[in-house]
Amino acid sequence: MNRVRNFKLILWMIIGLGAAVATARFMFGLGAVTNLSDRVPWGLWIGFDVMSGVALASGGFVLTATVYIFKLDRFHSIVRPAILTALLGYIAVAVGLLFDLGLPWNIWHMMIYWNLHSPLFEVGWCVMLYLTVLLLEFFPVPAEKYGFLSKIRGFLTKLRLPLVIAGIALSTLHQSSLGSLFLIMPYNVHPLWYSPIMPVTFFISAIGLGLMMVTFESLFTGWLYRREQEVDLLERLGAAARWVFLLYLAIRLGDLAVRDQLGHLSGGEWQVKMFWFELVIVAIIPTVLLFIRAVRRSAAGLMTVAITGVTGIVLNRINVGGLVHINRGETLYLPAWTEIVITLAVIAGAALVFLFMAERFKVWEIQPVDPDADPIKMPEFHPVDSSWLGKPEIVARTKYSLGFIIAAAVGFALLSGEPLESRGVDPVPAQQARGGDTLWIDGNLDGYGVEFLHVRHWYRSGSGESCVECHHMNLPLDRNSGCYHCHSDMYLPADAFRHDWHSSPTGGKLACHECHQKGVVRAVESAKKCDECHNDLIPSEASIEVEQYMAVSYADAMHHLCIDCHTKEAVPRENPDLPRCTTCHKGQRDIIDATVLDSDRRNLTGKRTLLPPIHQE
Amino acid sequence: MKAILTDTTKCIGCRECVIACKTRYKLDNSIPRRWSAEDGLTARNWTSIIERPDSKYVRKQCRHCIEPACVSACPVNALQKNKDGAVVYDSSKCMGCRYCMMACPYGIPRYDWDRQVPYVRKCILCAEYISDGKQPACTEVCPTEATIFGERDELIAEAHRRIKANPGKYINRVWGEHEVGGSQVLYISDIDLSFLTYGQPLGDKPLPDRTASAMHAVPYAFVGMGSLMAGIGWVIGRRMKNEEGGKDKPEGEENE
Amino acid sequence: MHAWIEFGSGPLFRLCFALMLLGLARIVVLTIIGMVEAYLRNDDKIINWRELIGKTVSWLFPIAKLLKKRPVYSLVSFLFHIGLILTPLFLAAHLLLWEKSIGFAWFAIPQSLADYLTLIVIVCGLTLFLMRALYGPARAISRKQDYIWPLLLVIPFLTGYMCVNGRISPATYQWMMLIHIFSGNLITVMIPFTKIAHCVLTPLSQLVTGIGWKFPRGAGDKVIETLGYKDRPTWVEQPRLGLEKVTTVEKEAAEK
Known part of the structure; x- marks a missing residue:
């Protein structure tokens, strides 16, 4: 009996989780919450939220055409839910797009800067216009509840036929233009998918998907509210859909034959398997099942067909939207959990609004009874608050909001990790340089590095005690510690101090006041410097001023040390090439960057440390 | 129409062009991020040197196509081809849809994935400098004249002249002369450059x-x-x- | 050990803190919605706004009122609250944590003042517990959480004091810090779900009372009469119904 309420509670929790992720998305940028990259600029949010979302909402124009153009009045009872699904679907698309756009506040630029060559421009405009049409088409439904709106309602009802025609025309345009988007990428999209007739296949599959989506939505809400499911109507829709799927199958295969790409079908690459999988679940299984009368007449059978077909076409959109692009190199894009959460949250929001509308307005012929709105229901006792929750509405409100905040808080806790703080820099532990008189320095062991003539450098800087020219700080009891000991990460600054060792029962049992002054906050600023106790830590002639506790990244440390000296030496040695990259990186790969010698440490300092950051000038 | 000709046989891989570009546009230090591609181009590296086997170096940068796919794809005209032919970017118009990144056959545009307010980043052929009659930073500093700047017609003629003069040395092809309608960054080379387009031959039809x-x-x-x-x-x-x-x-x- | 401390002051703290903030926002919003609903349902109520606001303000600082009735209790309670609010929010060591996690911090109170406040909180907390336990009338209206809270609140103060003054600590710094952090987290997460929620609900309590109780004489009967619910129990009456009546209502519903 609490089917509806439990479903809504789950929806609210998903939205709560989504709210936390959304905060991170707008605070830290796209990189923090998505697996998108320079190779994979479009991911789940475009492939599913936008492209599939638009296609999923195509039930609206298919059914309005059936009822108002082809005048098949028996479908009248499922037109309203179909229009509502379409309306909410398009709103969800717009909301999903706001997450995906890098600069969502500029989305209105589409209205003032026109580029008539861009298919995306056309899609944007059509979606905007069709959203307006859908609003006008659906407006009479809530309006019939309010008397003062009856005039507008009457006017809109008269306008219905032109609106329906405009809606169908607009849908035709942008459903197919979503295919046109990819016409410009003949070298990226896999040849099994790329075709000059992509607009046509997109349009046809959208019709099939619209029929399947109406079936799914009708059956699911029927189950949810224990409503009588309109199987007799859906059977007819299924009967129509099988021809659409058959047509789609024929066009896809025929297109491959015409373009002479059938040879690709037998390969062993994963794309080929993906193509077959997609085609089987998008067209073959639904078509076969729909030709069986028993399947068409059972709710379970129709549901199976609907779920298979919807999954298949969504997969098709995700594939074309980026998954099967060739130029992505070796990297396979899989959406991050945060991307999935946002997607689900957008859908959950749309579903909640759908249920809200369905419970309050006459979306179906028979309005479902909202179990929460039952007036003779007893108040519930809440064990945590040990209080009575009052009437069912209040119970629902209390529970949903609780679910929402708990999910949001869990989201915040899960997000507060390294991925956000390191800003996409993966920790790479720096490794010891290897070799004897000549050292091979490649801290990340990728094979590209610098051959360092250790003995010659020592000799040239005056031999003897000249080690201190470079070795500026040593581990306690050590004389020439390796760089990697303190500069322990390739690209991230590291903590060179071990607090837990100094004051732990297993290490040094130092009392707090031995390093921290009494009466002052115990922070790194007020603590003793390392060399106040370890007086052999820093050689007296060290040429480098040591930043104690914190060590810059290995790459920065090496560049700083070498290039500073090489720049100085270039003048007396009359060798302007001395500070250049290739002087050390001989014939090897570029170490990504050698221009800004001293890294912008403030961006990264302290992110991975146990202590508060050292203030830098 | 201005153009850049890069002769990979002359490149010694010194990366002076990379440094000059970063210096001119005050680009931040870039460290390998999760989202970086392996070719070295990032939102903070607009050009990069790719090392090929046998110490061959190829400079990668925006090709400034004559009929650019990115310009045609951008729904808000944020990418435009200016009078010198440079494909320039107007960050105030951009809405961040990244269709340009999808559309580019060379995979050039990069994105500020880690920024709250992200923009599309790529080589802009030093547009404001070449309109003043100056050179792009990269060609200006190249110590071996491996990458040179000039009028496109003259550079194509020069490229063919070099190939003709040294038929054994070069592959008989000027990359960028015809592909997808031609581009303003041209290459002549002794190695196959199809790795710049992921091994796929590009047709001559503009995208x-x-x-x-x-x-x-x-x-x-x-x-x-x-x-x-x-x-x-x-x-x-x-x-x-x-x-x-x-x-x-x-x-x-x-x-x- | 160290990992646990890191976990407690990192993800776990963020979880608890987020739950506290969101939970407090939730109860405020729910209370206001409930009040608006109640007000709209019975808009014939007589509400003396001036009196209400005056009362609310005077209850924000209840010391003057209580000082006459129970001077010791009110004084102890007042001191307890001051220490309870000031110390965690303005302790310099906590501010460093704030700066690390959210990027900014505010002014700090001197360490010595923090020490004294901590001691005051500990003493006051124990006193409040004893007064409640020993004073008959208070015991009569106390729930379990009323006894637990003063003791629970003392724990982080006690351990925190021992962390700062290691000499009196019975265990190592790490153990004390661990208890400090975890008890602090527990308190944080419990705030919106227990009586500590009065930290945000106090300004509303007089308003709730006003809207809830200031009926015109005989209003309730008239409402039932107008609604035609005279012979039928409505939800308002439900909590007071006896068991038999409840079952009859359910039977009726089932029959329908």
């Missing part, structure tokens, strides 16, 4: 042409579909009226 036919069909499709629907609706409605003849008003319009 914008491929969407153009679909875009031209838009008004016809709209009017056609609209009138088709109106026509069918009218015919069916009339037929139903005739069938029901003497009966009451047909259901449909007012009933709902």
Whole structure:
């Protein structure tokens, strides 16, 4: 009996989780919450939220055409839910797009800067216009509840036929233009998918998907509210859909034959398997099942067909939207959990609004009874608050909001990790340089590095005690510690101090006041410097001023040390090439960057440390 | 129309061009991020040197196509081809859809994935400098003249002259002369450069042409579909009226 | 050990803190919605706004009122609250944590003052517990959480004091810090779900009372009469119904 309420509670929790992720998305940028990259600029949010979302909402124009153009009045009872699904679907698309756009506040630029060559421009405009049409088409439904709106309602009802025609025309345009988007990428999209007739296949599959989506939505809400499911109507829709799927199958295969790409079908690459999988679940299984009368007449059978077909076409959109692009190199894009959460949250929001509308307005012929709105229901006792929750509405409100905040808080806790703080820099532990008189320095062991003539450098800087020219700080009891000991990460600054060792029962049992002054906050600023106790830590002639506790990244440390000296030496040695990259990186790969010698440490300092950051000038 | 010609046989891989570019545009230090591609181009590296086997170096940068796919794809005109032919970016117009990144056949545009306010980043051929008659930073500093700047026609002629003079040394092809309508960054080389397009040969047909036919069909499709629907609706409605003849008003319009 | 401390002051703290903030926002919003609903349902109520606001303000600082009735209790309670609010929010060591996690911090109170406040909180907390336990009338209206809270609140203060003054600590710094952090987290997460929620609900309590109770004489009967619910229990009456009546209502519902 609490089917509806439990479903809504789950929806609210998903939205709560989504709210936390959304905060991170707008605070830290796209990189923090998505697996998108320079190779994979479009991911789940475009492939599913936008492209599939638009296609999923195509039930609206298919059914309005059936009822108002082809005048098949028996479908009248499922037109309203179909229009509502379409309306909410398009709103969800717009909301999903706001997450995906890098600069969502500029989305209105589409209205003032026109580029008539861009298919995306056309899609944007059509979606905007069709959203307006859908609003006008659906407006009479809530309006019939309010008397003062009856005039507008009457006017809109008269306008219905032109609106329906405009809606169908607009849908035709942008459903197919979503295919046109990819016409410009003949070298990226896999040849099994790329075709000059992509607009046509997109349009046809959208019709099939619209029929399947109406079936799914009708059956699911029927189950949810224990409503009588309109199987007799859906059977007819299924009967129509099988021809659409058959047509789609024929066009896809025929297109491959015409373009002479059938040879690709037998390969062993994963794309080929993906193509077959997609085609089987998008067209073959639904078509076969729909030709069986028993399947068409059972709710379970129709549901199976609907779920298979919807999954298949969504997969098709995700594939074309980026998954099967060739130029992505070796990297396979899989959406991050945060991307999935946002997607689900957008859908959950749309579903909640759908249920809200369905419970309050006459979306179906028979309005479902909202179990929460039952007036003779007893108040519930809440064990945590040990209080009575009052009437069912209040119970629902209390529970949903609780679910929402708990999910949001869990989201915040899960997000507060390294991925956000390191800003996409993966920790790479720096490794010891290897070799004897000549050292091979490649801290990340990728094979590209610098051959360092250790003995010659020592000799040239005056031999003897000249080690201190470079070795500026040593581990306690050590004389020439390796760089990697303190500069322990390739690209991230590291903590060179071990607090837990100094004051732990297993290490040094130092009392707090031995390093921290009494009466002052115990922070790194007020603590003793390392060399106040370890007086052999820093050689007296060290040429480098040591930043104690914190060590810059290995790459920065090496560049700083070498290039500073090489720049100085270039003048007396009359060798302007001395500070250049290739002087050390001989014939090897570029170490990504050698221009800004001293890294912008403030961006990264302290992110991975146990202590508060050292203030830098 | 201005152009850059890069002769990979002359490149010694010193990366002075990379440094000059970063210095001129005050680009931040870039460290390998999760989202970086392996070719070295990032939102903070607009050009990079790719090392190929046998110490061959190839400089990668925006090709400044004559008919650029990115310009045609951008829905808000944020990417434009200016009078010198440089494909420049107007960050105030951009809405961040990243269609340009998808559309580019060379995979050039990069994105500020870690920024709250991210922009598309790529080489802009030092547009404001070349319009003043100056050189781009990269060609200015190249110590071996491996990458040179000039008028496109002259550079193509020069490229063919070099190939002709040294037929054994070069592959007989000027990369960028015809591919996808030609580009303003040209290469001559002794190694195959198809790795710049992920091993795929590019045709000569400009990419914008491929969407153009679909875009031209838009008004016809709209009017056609609209009138088709109106026509069918009218015919069916009339037929139903005739069938029901003497009966009451047909259901449909007012009933709902 | 160290990992646990890191976990407690990192993800776990963020979880608890987020739950506290969101939970407090939730109860405020729910209370306001409930009040608005109640007000709209019975808009014939007589609400003396001036009196209400005056009362609310005077209850924000209840010391003057209580000083006459129970001077010791009110004084102890007042001191307890001051220490309870000031110390965690303005302790310099906590501010460093704030700066690390959210990027900014505010002014700090001197360490010595923090020490004294901590001691005051510990003493006051224990006193409040004893007064409640030993004073008959207070015991009569106390729930379990009323006894637990003063003791629970003392724990982080006690361990925190021992962390700062290691000499009196019975265990190592790490153990004390661990208990400090975890008890602090527990308190944080419990705030919106227990009586500590009065930290945000206090300004509303007089308003709730006003809207809830200031009926015109005989209003309730009239409402039931107007609604025609005279012979039928409505939800308002439900909590007071006896068991038999409840079952009859359910039977009726089932029959329908």
